[in-house]
Amino acid sequence: METKWYEDGLRMIEELTTNAEQIQDELLRGILSRNAGTEYLRQFLHGQADKQLFKKNVPIVSYEDLKPYIDRITNGETPDILSAEPITGFFMSSGTSGGQPKLMPITADVTKMWAIFRTLYESPVMKHFGDINQSGKRMEFMFAKPEIETPSGLKATAVTTSIFKESGFIAMLPKLYTSPVETIFCPDAEQSSYCQLLFGLIQRDEVVMIGSFFASTVLRAIKFLENHWQEMCSDIKTGRLSHRITDSGCRNAASSIMKPNPVLAELIEDICKCKSWEGILRKVWPKARYVGCICTGVMGQYITELEFYSGGLPLVSALYASSEAYFGINLEPLCKPSDVSYTILPNMAYFEFLPVKNECNESTETNSNNEATEPVDLVNVKLGHCYGLLVTTSTGLYRCKVGDVLMVTGFHNNTPQFQFMERENVILSVDQEKTSEADLFKAVTEAKALLDPIGFILTEYTSYADTSSAPGHYVLFWELKEKEGNHCKEPDTKTMVECCFRMEESLHYTYKIYRKNNIIAPLEIRVVKQGSFEVLMDYYVSKGASFSQYKRPSCIKSKEALKILDSRVTGKFFSPKPPL
Structure with missing residues (x-):
């Protein structure tokens, strides 16, 4: 009987996840042996390709730390700065999470890597849907x-x-x-x-x-x-x-x-x-048979509306990737979008995981001071713990922070599975409190449940910290849609005020204390006209964001973007009292 192509992909997944540690070590050894003589690594490794020396000497960096080297490559100074392999071009990030698009060097091997990654992320999907x-x-x-x-x-x-x-x-x-x-x-x-x-x-x-x-x-x-x-x-x-x-x-x-x-x-x-x-x-x-798209992270806000339109078609988030590297796949494509965990593929890049002090679960309390803060290898992460993702690639990224916070939810064979929690540093703050993307998403999810009885759906939202007056306060822009018809009926004031209060009740302990002590003013929801977030997207695309990779920012920083939304506000509502 002829073997289906995706069955070969499933077997490959089993081999990769079973031998994860060996594959990761071999991958790092290969990257270092080829690139130890580059200008960047030479200053740390002195031409050696040793894992322990790599861990000890090569610093953990952000994109901004590598940008001067990448800028030299973009300006034509190409020999052996970051990679021994010829740089064939650059990937541009979407440019909406952290500002301007990043440029990631790529080599000829990237195309081959995508072909492998596509086979691997599609194989579990084909297993379920044919x-x-x-x-x-x-x-x-x-x-x-x-x-x-x-x-x-x-x-x-x-x-x-x-x-x-x-x-x-x-x-x-x-x-x-x-x-x-x-x-x-x-x-x-x-x-x-x-x-x-x-x-x-x-x-x-x-x-x-x-x-x-x-x-x-x-x-x-x-x-x-x-x-x-x-x-x-x-x-x-x-x-x-x-x-x-x-x-x-x-x-x-x-x-x-x-x-x-x-x-x-x-x-x-x-x-x-x-x-x-x-x-x-x-x-x-x-x-x-299904709707295929990434529904995790900031895309989680669209699940309810997509489910409304899909009529029961499964929403399948099959892959986890970025401009830095291809990361992982969803082995359970039929699970609820909110339950998606990604299995990291050990052949895509060398991965390290930096323990994150903030808990990813309900609490915002910090971990014990005795807890290790050094990055750990892929196979050494702990169940239930949260980590910042670091990647080392053959294209010139070494111990580079991706900016994603992940929580370990389980293991497939010897390889961990992660749930995407939030982007680092995408926060609201008007004083000393820090509200993460995950905090905000949880609060919005609680509040928007109040819209269902009055026949509305929250289709888009974003936020910003208004510190133009003292005390400052959180502002949420909400775009709403009626479940039936396409009219312009406004939601009632009582419900919207209750939404403001429900959000505040759902935010973290520090926020509530600051509100009670009037260090933070009442939370505000501004309802905008339908189509406002499309106008916002058009603005970001005009500034260089990719149409197909666009991600609605959770927190608005641009004054021009704020003007766009403020010009389309149809109603303003405030929380009536501090949260309990």
């Missing part, structure tokens, strides 16, 4: 970002764009995806969205998977469909593409796929004109 490559097409919303040429002549590109440009990906695109390559590389995001959705509608009977890299992109596509389905149905009925699409590539792609189909147009019209869009994905694409 080989979708053989049964239909993926309707994935994909948006390439223009490359930037550095002074060295080397290109900087988003990770996703580099994937889209691969010859192998382009070759398999017509067979496996509903979106033609011309729509992915269309420079106008609105025209690209329109065409990708339109072609997905035309091929609705072939769609077996719906998704994108991030949950926010899937939701943006659904909302775009809400606003434009009538025009798309007209296109399908007549077989002619809307005049709004002026991009020549998109129009050429349409000419090969579009023909008049009034029966299909009428069917989609009947579905989309219903009073409520609950379960719309399953209704429009009845053969879809």
